[in-house]
Amino acid sequence: MKRLVCLLLGLLLCLPLCAGAETAKKTAMDVEVREHEALFSFEAAEQEFVYVKFSSKYDSGEMVLVSQDGVFSGVCPLPCTFDELTLTITAYTLGGKTLMRWDGKTVPAEGGSPCDTLDKTVRAAATARDVVMTVEPTGIRYSFYVPGRAKVLVCIKSPQESHTLLAYAGEGYTYEGFQEMPLTYADDNVTMTVLTVESSYELYRETVHAYFAPLEAAAQAETGRLSGVTVCIDPGHQRKTQVETVPLGPNFTKQSTTTVGMAQGVVTGRREAIVTLEIGLMLRNMLLEEGANVVMTREVQDTFVGSLERAEIANDAGADFVLRLHCNSRDDAHVQGIVIYCPYQSSYAMEAAPEDEYREMGFTLLHAMQAATGQTKGTCTLNNTYVTNNWSKMPSFLVEMGYLSNREEDLKIATDVYKNRLAQGMVEGIVELSRMRGLIE
Ligand SMILES: [Zn+2]
Known part of the structure; x- marks a missing residue:
């Protein structure tokens, strides 16, 4: 009996505490519900990016929000929600941990039937x-x-x-x-x-x-940090993969067959081909604004540009550098970071730069990208694996900008803020490489 009393007492003491904690959690998100939309805001001091999901019976959606001061706000569009219905809004870290959740009712809207x-x-x-x-x-x-x-x-x-x-x-x-x-x-x-x-x-x-509006080309600045430098941007893949077998490199007897498939966002479902194109077009504009000449291997999704053809585009343009944009994927969902691949042993690559210089350039580009993005993980590796790298007559870098198999990187790469940082990092990298190569002062 004594034990039961203690237990009851314990429960009673605990109740207000639990209730208090629960209320604090629920009021952490400010929500204003209107007809066909709900406006929310909340604070998550530790986060720069958050992932928000909402749903009513008829509408649902998800978004990635970015904030410099830890205050996040957004709008849940509820175009098909006409009645008073339960609405749930949940905020998560990009890693998937629940930060807070709000439950409430939507506002009924007026509507007639003809x-x-x-x-x-x-x-x-x-x-x-x-x-x-x-x-x-x-x-x-x-x-x-x-x-x-x-x-x-x-x-x-x-x-x-x-x-x-x-x-x-x-x-x-x-x-x-x-x-x-x-x-x-x-x-x-x-x-x-x-x-x-x-x-x-x-x-x-x-x-x-869904609609894809290719970014219009910016005007090339008459003078800029990269005046006189030509960069070839090669956004990896295209809508449909086509298998092709081509010589691995100018001095290799081995043939290379395209690996079918591309990386795909583990949360967003976004395919690598669109991610690389979006960032490629952003990068093109940033380089043009620095005065560089830019040549693209592709600017649309519905095309087929082979691996050898991509190198030929760079070679024909007499480019000083090739930036090949890709996204990584790995079975281990924890792996993240930027990985850069440079060629070596291909006769074209050896003519473009000695191995040590190639490695130094690769790491310079990596460090510029890490400084711009805040992503500290990653590395640079030399290999003979990639046809376009091997056939490029100038320094050619395959840049794996992040792992779409990792929740955090997939969600970040879906935001304009992070895509801009990646592109800005590559611009800074090209400025440093141009200095190293004596192309600019
Ligand atoms: Zn790829």
């Missing part, structure tokens, strides 16, 4: 017809008709967000609308499904690529 005027005698069709799905910079525009159905469910889903709308037919059982996709990364797959309201029977399904 379907009362429809002719109810039309037999309901089992497919959506004349579907037009257009990809626009901020979302997906759709139109279709389903004879006899006064309402359908329209689900539009990308790897990052999903919205489900109860859509009401207009005249002639036509449906049209525009779904904003603010959290979807460029070039990711977006799938639209049209379902019956009663049984979720699938009337239509189609997948398209």
